[in-house]
Amino acid sequence: MLRNRFGRLAAAVVAGGMLMGAAACGGSEEPTTSAKPGAGASSAAPQEKGPKVGLAYDIGGRGDQSFNDAAAAGLDKAKTELSLADTKELEAGSGETEAAKEERLRLLAQGGYNPVIAIGFAYSASLKKVAAEFPEVKFAIVDDAAATGPNISNLLFAEHEGSYLVGAAAALKSKKEHIGFVGGVQVPLIQKFQAGFYAGAKKIKPDIQIDVKYLTQPPDFTGFNDPAKGKTAAQGMFDAGADVVYHAAGGSGGGVFEAAKAAKGLAIGVDSDQAKTAAADVQGVVMTSMIKKVDVAVFDFLKSFTSNSVKAGNTVYDLKAGGVDYSTTGGQIDDIKTQLDELKQKIISGEISVPDKTA
Amino acid sequence: MSGGTARSPEAGSTFMDRLTGRVRLGGLLALAAPVLAIVFAGLITAVVLLVTGAPPVETLGVMVDYGVQPRPLTLALNLASGYYLSALAVAIGFRMNLFNIGVDGQYRLAALIAAAVGGAITLPAPLHVAAILLVAVLVGAGWASIAAVLKVRRGVSEVISTIMLNAIATALGSWLLNKDRFAVEVAGSNNIGTQPLGPSAQVPGIPLIPGTPLKVDGLIILAAVMGLLYYVVLNRTRFGFDLRATGRSEPAAVASGVNVKRMVLITMIMSGAVAGLAGMPNLLGESYSYSLNFPPGLGFTGIAIALLGRNNPVGIAFGALLWAFLDTSSNILQIHDISPEIVEIMKGAIVLSVIVAYELVHRYQIAAGQRRVSRELSGGPTVQAEGASA
CATH class of the missing domain: 1.10.3470 (ABC transporter involved in vitamin B12 uptake, BtuC)
Incomplete structure (x- = not known):
């Protein structure tokens, strides 16, 4: 009985939706009401409780155990330490157009969210456009320097510098003179990791053999979230004689760790300290991780917003600024730490310049 | 004879024929199928929404x-x-x-x-x-x-x-x-x-x-x-x-x-x-x-x-x-704290509903056609208008 009535109700609503579609098809004759969600009203409302923060993730969103989660961690820290009035997190859908990204940012800006942070280079063009429409709102974008404007802060990372250090670590730890790199998706950003890793390893052992494998090619971005593919790729490298494998493959990294464990090899984590964040049974194979502190960047930006000192333009999180680094959890690289720190100092002083592009 | 020709493509059709719209539904049934599909899809979506707490x-x-x-x-x-x-x-x-x-x-x-x-x-x-x-x-x-x-x-x-x-x-x-x-x-x-x-x-x-x-x-x-x-x-x-x-x-x-x-x-x-x-x-x-x-x-x-x-x-x-x-x-669902995955579920529900609804209506049409024919055959002369006898 209840189910029956409920079904009718739901059906009526869906039917309404379809009719609306039909109306759209026939051209709109009725005057369109401009009921934009909280246009001027909420943004003009006094912000006695601190800022309303809007966050736009790339595909995967919060819970990807990687890049997006790092940003989420920064937001969570800001929530507890800074008095934020409200936060809103939106994520991208797979296969969406540029227009959908713009709309996401616009909805946030229009809904009174200020600042708005876009996570990932995919937002570059859309952020530039929307930022121009909302000059009073502060925007930040991670991993992109191409979107510029007076109200855009670009949060950039020197992934190649951190990768250089773990590349050196891999070469120092490899007994078979053979290491591997597993990239998630073959895009310029991940090639930066590869370039640094390659240079660091060759610096220590110029003759070392380095296997490189990308899990997928664009537009297939599943390589960032497919542990099975990561496992197969790493297994192949271990079988071919590699004994240390570095992954820059987001959620696929879990598979790389499993392969390392099965082959009694070592793995190098990425983005966060994966000797802590990986599944408990494989944490032992993570000898070090290339840490990319997206959380710090997000938190710093929010902090500067609350203290009214937002800087437009590039903020580079490199080795010098502590934005990238290698981790020492587990003590597996304690014996080579002095050598790594020496290299680190040379990069910071500018004595070593790390390439950010693959040859 | 007219009853026979109207019935034959339907009765002889395969699931694929019906799925890809090669067989047409007649009269009110053509309207019944999409309505049924909407009811199905709405029901499934509503249940999923309720389960997820929205x-x-x-x-x-x-x-x-x-x-x-x-x-x-x-x-x-x-x-x-x-x-x-x-x-x-x-x-x-x-x-x-x-x-x-x-x-x-x-x-x-x-x-x-x-x-x-x-x-x-x-x-x-x-x-x-x-x-x-x-x-x-x-x-x-x-x-x-x-x-x-x-x-x-x-x-x-x-x-x-x-x-x-x-x-x-x-x-x-x-x-x-x-x-x-x-x-x-x-x-x-x-x-x-x-x-x-x-x-x-x-x-x-x-x-x-x-x-x-x-x-x-x-x-x-x-x-x-x-x-x-x-x-x-x-x-x-x-x-x-x-x-x-x-x-x-x-x-x-x-x-x-x-x-x-x-x-x-x-x-x-x-x-x-x-x-x-x-x-x-x-x-x-x-x-x-x-x-x-x-x-x-x-x-x-x-x-x-x-x-x-x-x-x-x-x-x-x-x-x-x-x-x-x-x-x-x-995007707007996320603004209202509703998981955007619901959209994908709706799409799946709609496709399935359309396939199921049309198949059901087709089968009903076939069965109705068969009933009519058997009635005509047994009733013989009483059904004058149909002219069922060859």
Whole structure:
């Protein structure tokens, strides 16, 4: 009985939706009401409780155990330490157009969210456009320097510098003179990791053999979230004689760790300290991780917003600024730490310049 | 006799015939099927929403409220034009029992090469656009022709070959989208794409919907024209008749003098040519460049929409609009703290509901027809109007 009535109700609503579609098809004759969600009203409302923060993730969103989660961690820290009035997190859908990204940012800006942070280079063009429409709102974008404007802060990372250090670590730890790199998706950003890793390893052992494998090619971005593919790729490298494998493959990294464990090899984590964040049974194979502190960047930006000192333009999180680094959890690289720190100092002083592009 | 001819195509039809809309429903039943589908889909969605803790009526209210505003409406129309072209490409194959699963690879490769060519040349505006469209059509058709030739010459199932060609198109596309080949780098960006198209290749938008500075992609007209063409070619030409006949029954088509191999070749190439256009509304109307952000997956969306629209050009248009409406509502759902995945569940529910509802109604029609015939046979002279006796 209840189910029956409920079904009718739901059906009526869906039917309404379809009719609306039909109306759209026939051209709109009725005057369109401009009921934009909280246009001027909420943004003009006094912000006695601190800022309303809007966050736009790339595909995967919060819970990807990687890049997006790092940003989420920064937001969570800001929530507890800074008095934020409200936060809103939106994520991208797979296969969406540029227009959908713009709309996401616009909805946030229009809904009174200020600042708005876009996570990932995919937002570059859309952020530039929307930022121009909302000059009073502060925007930040991670991993992109191409979107510029007076109200855009670009949060950039020197992934190649951190990768250089773990590349050196891999070469120092490899007994078979053979290491591997597993990239998630073959895009310029991940090639930066590869370039640094390659240079660091060759610096220590110029003759070392380095296997490189990308899990997928664009537009297939599943390589960032497919542990099975990561496992197969790493297994192949271990079988071919590699004994240390570095992954820059987001959620696929879990598979790389499993392969390392099965082959009694070592793995190098990425983005966060994966000797802590990986599944408990494989944490032992993570000898070090290339840490990319997206959380710090997000938190710093929010902090500067609350203290009214937002800087437009590039903020580079490199080795010098502590934005990238290698981790020492587990003590597996304690014996080579002095050598790594020496290299680190040379990069910071500018004595070593790390390439950010693959040859 | 009239009762007999009306009944025979229905009773002799296969599930595939009914699924792809080759068998028509009569009278009120034609209306009953979509209504039943809506009821099913609404029910499933409502249950899922309840289980996830979101109020169903409010959720749909949020979607509709947002969806009818000028800006989201424009966004939906823009999305729908690409969906429509992709679904048409799929439908062309469907009408002949050809499953072109490779629309995805065809449109991506076509868009990439068309974008690269368009960025490299400069021509007066209409010629520039025409040249890009031509390249897209040729590439889409060319890529599909591989599967067509394989089928005609070697008997390779087009389902298998087109799926494999999708993977090859991805690899080829990523090889081409490199700064040594088709792509240019933008300073400071981690994105990579083809040289942006010059102003002469940018198709101006149409201010179709008042109340927003956003414009509807000019190539929505192309989508409409292709829809009309699809209808005319399939229903009003000798070629269309042959195509449909081959789809219905290959032996019968052969017996009536249709060269089936030739039909397979031409149909597959036509399907690929239309697939090549699927990326054009986005490329020439919005993005002006094929980059890492170019929307993937249009080809698979097209399969769902073609099924939804039952290969009918008007039905496909409704399907494309519905899909685009659902897609655009993903953002507003998140603003209201409702998981955007609900949109994907709705899409799945709708496709399943449409298939199930139509099949149920068809079966009802068959059963009703059989009952009528047996009644006529037993009742004999009492049913004068039907004239059942041969």
